[in-house]
Amino acid sequence: MRVLFYNWADPQDPEGRGGGVSVYQRNLLDGFARMDGVEVAMLSSGLSYDLVGRKPRVVPLASGPVARYALVNSGTIAPAHAGFGNPAQLDHPATAAAFAAFVERTGPWDVIHFNNLEGLPTEVLALRDRWPGTRFVLSLHNYYPICPQVNLWFAERESCESFDAGRACTRCLTARPEERAVRTVYATGWSLSRLGMGPGSALYRTVARPVLGFAWRSVRRVLRWRHARRERGQAVPAPAAAPTAGHQAPAPLFHAEAALAFAQRRARMVGQINAHCDAVLCVSDRVRQIALTHGIHASRTTTLRIGSREAAEWHHTRPRPAFLLEDGTLSLAYLGYMRRDKGFYFLMRALAALPPEMAARLRLTIAAGRGEADAMAAMEALRPKLAELRHVDGYSHDDLNDLLRDVTLGIVPPIWEDNLPQVAIEMHARHIPLLTSDRGGAQELGHCPDLVFRADDVPSFRSALGRVLDGSVTPAHYWAQARPPVDLPSHLNALLSIYRGDA
Secondary structure (H helix, E strand, C coil): CEEEEECCCCCCCCCCCCHHHHHHHHHHHHHHHCCCCCEEEEEEECCCCCCCCCCCEEEECCCCCCEEEEEECCCCCCCHHHHCCCHHHCCCHHHHHHHHHHHHHHCCCCEEEECCCCCCCHHHHHHHHCCCCCEEEEEECCCCCCCCCCCCEECCCEECCCCHHHHHHHCCCCCCCCHHHHHHHHHHHHHHHHCCCCCCCHHHHHHHHHHHHHHHHHHHHHHHHHHHHHHHHCCCCCCCCCCCCCCCCCCCCCCHHHHHHHHHHHHHHHHHHHHHCCEEEECCHHHHHHHHHCCCCCCCEEECCCCEHHHHHHHCCCCCCCCECCCCCEEEEEEECCCCCCCHHHHHHHHHCCCHHHHCCEEEEEEECCCCHHHHHHHHHHHHHCCEEEEECCCCHHHHHHHCCCCCEEEECCCCCCCCCHHHHHHHCCCCCEEEECCCCCHHHHCCHHHEECCCCHHHHHHHHHHHHCCCCCHHHHHHCCCCCCEHHHHHHHHHHHHHCCC
């Protein structure tokens, strides 16, 4: 069987782009490469550009055990945020032609597995009709087909509950990226890489990256300034009378054509998936529920939780008999990013609001790269209130066992519908129960309602934490219905069954 994988970020990207999906993609390539009778290759797109404009084309990357290729000069830039709502996310004939030519030159392929659609125009899905012997499989690691921001996260502040026929998208971005500037940054990095001076080299670390980083931060500041000015100067319909207490002024006028374009984007992408994808793999039941709600056919979708090397830790650890340490304190851990959508700011606010007697019983480990100044300030303000606060400025997989050795409860508090956070799997696989919000797929690992709180709800969080501290919830309650992590070999075999078209 020959399988071509696609993702916008190359799994060996020297800048580490692609997040957890890149980790997953590396695991798939490595696992299948060790299997007899399976040949795999990798294609990425949307990050590689020439400084002088040229047509889209596919080039091989550095040789290795698995063939890897990059589509250069894609008309669809990645990630999706960089080209928010650009029509090229739907159609870009030159990019689609380059993709088709590559597939036909290197094929035939039994399966093309898209681990994202970002970086390619979704018109490539219609090529399924040209290759009737090739199955198209799509994994939903995010919500790109239904959300141009990919995460159903509105205006960097709240979960997007109402699409409003596309009007919500017109006012979602707090700073709209300048696509030409992004392409220039990408092209500079790509050109340096081809000269052996790209990411990973000493020249890039000491000269290029600081300069490019400064340029990009400057562009973002200008974009935010322009956005703020637009917002202040935006025309609003004149109300018949001044608003009184309890009544809001009418909402601002929005460009009807822009809203219609976003509505058509969603409808077209969902339609293409339903028409051309043989299988749509949802990484949690919650993701499948959201996919069905937005029109992806039930006959196409199935829940397939990702396999992970972390599952090996399941066999080397055992559940603890109690949450509390001998001194009566509780050891908590938050892993990941200091971001609002991930729930970091909420967690800082919720912990700060705890009664002093509760806060004084908590030992908190935060393993996350340094965030914005306000995130760091919120964390430091907590320090005197807790029994202990430890900040680890980022971590690697090899650090996890030592990092989590004394942790008895993990916190996964996303505000958005986080598909299935890698950090949740990392802790759960080490027999660390999870206190989670009710958004996204992390709550499905434990199936323990007593350790689930309403997202962005401080009293609900306090109640759930209180049940742990007073002993009414024990690790045994969590593990009674918990779902064992999926190991990589089992996941690979499940994928092969889907690739074959088994029922």
